[in-house]
Amino acid sequence: MRDIRLLTQMFIPGTLIGPFTQANPGLGGVCTFVGEVRFDDGVEALELTHYEPLTLPGMHDLADRAFDRFELMGLLMVHRVGVLRPGEPIVCVSAAARHRRDAIDAVDFCMDHLKSAAWFWKREKRANPNGREWHWIEPRADDTRDLARWQS
Amino acid sequence: MITVVLLGKLADLAGAPALTLSAPLDWAGLKAALPDALATAIDDPRNRVAINGALLADKAGLQAVEGDEIAFLPPVSGG
Numbered sequence: 001m002r003d004i005r006l007l008t009q010m011f012i013p014g015t016l017i018g019p020f021t022q023a024n025p026g027l028g029g030v031c032t033f034v035g036e037v038r039f040d041d042g043v044e045a046l047e048l049t050h051y052e053p054l055t056l057p058g059m060h061d062l063a064d065r066a067f068d069r070f071e072l073m074g075l076l077m078v079h080r081v082g083v084l085r086p087g088e089p090i091v092c093v094s095a096a097a098r099h100r101r102d103a104i105d106a107v108d109f110c111m112d113h114l115k116s117a118a119w120f121w122k123r124e125k126r127a128n129p130n131g132r133e134w135h136w137i138e139p140r141a142d143d144t145r146d147l148a149r150w151q152s
Numbered sequence: 153m154i155t156v157v158l159l160g161k162l163a164d165l166a167g168a169p170a171l172t173l174s175a176p177l178d179w180a181g182l183k184a185a186l187p188d189a190l191a192t193a194i195d196d197p198r199n200r201v202a203i204n205g206a207l208l209a210d211k212a213g214l215q216a217v218e219g220d221e222i223a224f225l226p227p228v229s230g231g
Contacts, residue, residue: 049159139228
């Protein structure tokens, strides 16, 4: 069972994970990661922009690589775009496998790639003494290091 | 017409998320038709260029014709 989606509206991860687990009968383990918009000082909103011709095809390509690399029965990969508030879920990756290590590692693999190599641009709306301003978020060295773990 | 889609902070340099330019355009023609700051930015190797959804390995080899969509893609944001 493979379910790869971009969502423009708020979602409740549990409503995806339950049916996903049910859709993979005979699994030995399911591992799920849910990312939420952090409550950082002064940050009121996070906006994610994507580029239609590249972003979703890139997620499908990532899913293909996860299926090639790990023994998976199913993979759920859902990412938000648009304007999000702190506390809202932004990403959900769930992997079902016969054995736990494949499920855990596949989620880790997908998250590291989604964070640093998927086609998303983020800016945050920060409150400061002069009002509110949008700031683009730059690439992070940590993300590049995380990605390097899988280059073998 | 050729549509130019600007992602991330490149949209701020252009002052709009998309521009419309006259066809056809090669790389030099494209740069000449853009605001200076944007023309300089797209030469930066970290900023990628796609045409009709396909990334270009060699930006300078760009050949865009009527109806094409060019996208300027800055490095993606961190987590």
